[in-house]
Every structure is written in structure tokens, then in C-alpha cells.
Amino acid sequence: MLTYPFKLVTIIAEPVLEPRITQELRRLGATGFTVVEGRGEGSRALHAAEIPGINVRIETIVPPDVADRIVEYIAQHYFTDYEVIAYLSDVSVVRGDKYRKPFNQGGN
Amino acid sequence: MLDILKANLLSPIPLAFALGIFARLVKSEFSLPKDIYSALSIYLLFALGLKGGVELAHASFDAIVAPAGVTLLLGCITPLTAYGVMRYVGRFNTSDSAGMAAHYGSVSAVTFIAAQQYMQRVGAPAEGYMPTLLTLLESPGIHIALFIGAVQRNRQAASAGADAADHGSIKEVLHEVLTGRTMILLVGGLVVGYFMGEPGWQAVSPFFDSGFKGALMLFLLEMGVVAGGRLGDLKKVGPFLLGFGMLVPLLHGALGVILGEWAGLSPGGAAVLGTMAASASYIAAPPAVRLTLPDANPTYSLTAALAITFPFNILAGIPIYYYLAQRLAA
Numbered sequence: 001m002l003t004y005p006f007k008l009v010t011i012i013a014e015p016v017l018e019p020r021i022t023q024e025l026r027r028l029g030a031t032g033f034t035v036v037e038g039r040g041e042g043s044r045a046l047h048a049a050e051i052p053g054i055n056v057r058i059e060t061i062v063p064p065d066v067a068d069r070i071v072e073y074i075a076q077h078y079f080t081d082y083e084v085i086a087y088l089s090d091v092s093v094v095r096g097d098k099y100r101k102p103f104n105q106g107g108n
Numbered sequence: 109m110l111d112i113l114k115a116n117l118l119s120p121i122p123l124a125f126a127l128g129i130f131a132r133l134v135k136s137e138f139s140l141p142k143d144i145y146s147a148l149s150i151y152l153l154f155a156l157g158l159k160g161g162v163e164l165a166h167a168s169f170d171a172i173v174a175p176a177g178v179t180l181l182l183g184c185i186t187p188l189t190a191y192g193v194m195r196y197v198g199r200f201n202t203s204d205s206a207g208m209a210a211h212y213g214s215v216s217a218v219t220f221i222a223a224q225q226y227m228q229r230v231g232a233p234a235e236g237y238m239p240t241l242l243t244l245l246e247s248p249g250i251h252i253a254l255f256i257g258a259v260q261r262n263r264q265a266a267s268a269g270a271d272a273a274d275h276g277s278i279k280e281v282l283h284e285v286l287t288g289r290t291m292i293l294l295v296g297g298l299v300v301g302y303f304m305g306e307p308g309w310q311a312v313s314p315f316f317d318s319g320f321k322g323a324l325m326l327f328l329l330e331m332g333v334v335a336g337g338r339l340g341d342l343k344k345v346g347p348f349l350l351g352f353g354m355l356v357p358l359l360h361g362a363l364g365v366i367l368g369e370w371a372g373l374s375p376g377g378a379a380v381l382g383t384m385a386a387s388a389s390y391i392a393a394p395p396a397v398r399l400t401l402p403d404a405n406p407t408y409s410l411t412a413a414l415a416i417t418f419p420f421n422i423l424a425g426i427p428i429y430y431y432l433a434q435r436l437a438a
Binding site for chain 1: 142145334337338394395398399402403
């Protein structure tokens, strides 16, 4: 089966950032995303909630240029003060168009 | 005085709380499932709102004006004193001080409920409209504290030539605080309770009233587990915050009691108002602070609010505020 190379962006963050980050993903060119909640602790072990140790993992599949944009944005805005990590992996998808925003609608 | 403290320690709420701490200290695997914990807090807040709304319908407007006024006043004073003590006595930076002020300027609804129950038990029930005052005290403190923090931060950001933060805007914080679960359930419950009145309350009280004290006990058990889990952080925050977490509540509590009696509340009511002023928020304030003052260290404020002030109020503070209110009334 014919597949297309894309990037999977994975962001693991404090739950308080979820609404912001997911909103920004759309703006940066992602066509969709998935959020799962889990437990864990980062290098700083900050517990900014009454129930400690809850993290969210936000995943989105995007073209390489969008992936770079997202990771750069996250690094710039959140790495200093928040417990956040972001990384990229290579994935192959069947329907390439599904993960690419039509050009003239970009930015929305 | 010692007798009052002892009697309090042997009542249901402190005992359940202590059991939770114990469970955590012996590293038991026990803790309430997160969803049940949320469900219990929803039940407690909504029941509190409903009952408060029904009672509010009985209260005359004139009776509430003065207590509501001093409550708002408290909401403006407590963040300022907390900020001042943190910044100028503890020498913390502006963000950490403002973050702490947001926690101590706001209230803990569970501490409020515990105080209400205590007054009922000792035969000096607080006025029925107290939950209305609780909602008034919930948000001003957070906004004042975050405002101080934001002003200081923008000053620093401007001098550093950084672009103004596009997040942490006033709009975002307002939304965070005003649509949080406490505000929706408590204010919403008050409105619903007010309109459904006594007949409506009769219909739902088998669920919302009969189970209330039991649910509260279960909730406090879990609060003990949560607070116990943070005791380890006490070493990180140092002796200043340990003192802060007990002395600032005493100061705010005494202020609340004095203003409450001055506004014409009964000793029980004044003690509950004092407890409100003395308590520190750990539900509404943390996310608001995290989003607005990201460089404030949440370990300081949450450890102080949850591991020091909350246990202090539950175990000793509430009877002390009541004792004070009695002495003042006499």
C-alpha cells in the first residue's frame, strides 16, 4: 500500500497547558490532535495541581515543516517555565491529504 | 482552650483527615480514585450552594449588606498582607509572593464546610447565608494578587525588551476563575437553591442533605492522603513558609472574626468568616497562578496551602477562631 512520510509530534505537558497548546496546534497548521492523560514526573517534579503527577500527552501528525514550527513554538514559549517536553518521530500514513491543511486556509 | 482543641481533634472530620495522612505516611496504596474524588467535591459544592440558596431566600437584604461588605473588604486585604509578608519579610521574588497571595487571598471551600459543621456541633450554627459570602471571597483575592504580579512582571519584561506575553491575559484568568468548578457549582447552586426554595429543597434533601456529612468525611480522608503526600515537600520550602502557613491564617482569621462581629454576625458566623479569611485556596488559585505567573514556583504555594494551612485550620484553627469570636462577643 502506498504511504506518505509525515511527522508525529508528541508533547507531554502539565494539564493546565492543554487548552492553550491544543488551540495553538490548530493555528500552527495541525489538522487534528489526540490528548491522553497519564501519570508521571519530570525532572523538575513540579506539582501545580491538588492531585500531583498528572500529565497530558498531546499527539498530532503533521507535515515536516509544520512539525518544526510546532516544536519551535513550544520550546520558545514553554520550556523555560513549565514542565513540558516535545519530540518528533517519523510515521507513514495512508491518506497524506488528511494531515495537510489546504494552503489557502492556512493560519486558521 | 486546650479542651476545645482536644474535642475538635476527636470529631469526625479531623479524625478522617488524620487517617488519610497516616495512610500516606505508611505508604499505603490507598487513595480515592481520582474520579470519585472529583465527584465528591462536585456533590459537596453543589449541596453547599443549594442549601445556601434556600437559606438566602429567607434572609433579608439588610441583614446581608454589612457582612457582604466586610467579606469583600477581607478579599481585598488578605492578598495584600500575604504579599507583603512574603515579599518583605520572607524576601521572596515578586512572582512567588504574588502567587502565594493569590492562594491566601482566596478561600478553601472544604475548610469553610468544616467550620460550618464545627459551629453546628458546638451549638452555635452560622448564618444560613454564609455560602453566599464564600462566593464573594473566592475571586477578588486571586485577581488582586495576579494583578500585582502581572504589573511587576510587565515592568520587568518591558525593561528586558521582551514582547508582551500573549497569554496570561486578564481575559484568560477571568475565564479560568469565573468558570472553575467552584464558581459554577457554588454560584449556580445558590441561584438554583434560591429559586427552588423550601419545597424544592425538601424534594432533593434526601440525597443532598442526608449524605452530606458522610461524603464530607470521605472527602477529608482523601484530603489527608493528598496533604500527607506533600509533607515531604516541607523540607524543600523551609522554616519560613512553615511559619507563614500558620501565622498568616491566624492573622487573617482574627481579622475576619473582628470584622464579622463588627458587621453583626453571630459568634458562629464570625468564626466561619474568620475561617474563610484564614483558609488558602488550592483548587481555583493554582491553575490561575500557573497560567499567569509561570515563573512562580508552585511547590511553595501548594505546599503551604495544602500541607500546612489546610491541616492547621482543620485541626486547630477553626476552634481557635471560634474561641476568639466567643471572647470578643462576651
